[in-house]
Amino acid sequence: MLIALIVILTGGYNVAASERHNPIVGWALNTTFVNSVQRHGDEVSAPELTRAMVDAGASPYKAMCQHCHGGVGASRAEWAQGMRPIPPALANAAEQWSAPEVFWLVKHGVKMTGMPAFGATHDDQTIWNIAAFVQALPEMSEAQYAAYSSDHGSGDGAEGHRHAPGTAPHGG
């Protein structure tokens, strides 16, 4: 505790994002993060995820998540490489995170990482659609992923690409 206080007060810890966290700090942050998400995800009750939700989640995912997390065969934006932690690729995130956990993560964000909270700007229905889309990524081919439109307005792209009620275009 005393050592922590000295480090905090003296500026001895390098917060530069160009440097990796020291392994102990990295472990502490990551373990705190994983345990927190799992605990809070347990408290969320999920609706049944449908194909329509997956389809409706595609364009918000491409508009709001892809530049940091990439997609199936799509890389993250160049600037996201400079973040610490680097936002992990989500193509296989469903193997680690359940839908309620993804929902909770997206709604509340992750402190001190750059992972934004979308709950203030997006309703639960939109966030469940995004969670459904993330759950579908491991099964998705590059071609299927690419066929989804990133534009809320146009209905082109994958077959049966529809927007569920309540996911009206919001331009962001």
Ligand code: HEC
């Ligand atoms: C500005 C960049 C940024 C944006 C935009 C962003 N994220 Fe993140 N996200 C992060 C970072 C950084 C982490 C890593 C947090 C950590 O490891 O502590 C993260 C972590 C996650 C995780 C946990 C992944 C893992 O394996 O640890 C999920 C799931 C996730 N984000 C989903 C999303 C979704 C879905 C969206 C879009 C609605 C999104 N994020 C938008 C930066 C971003």
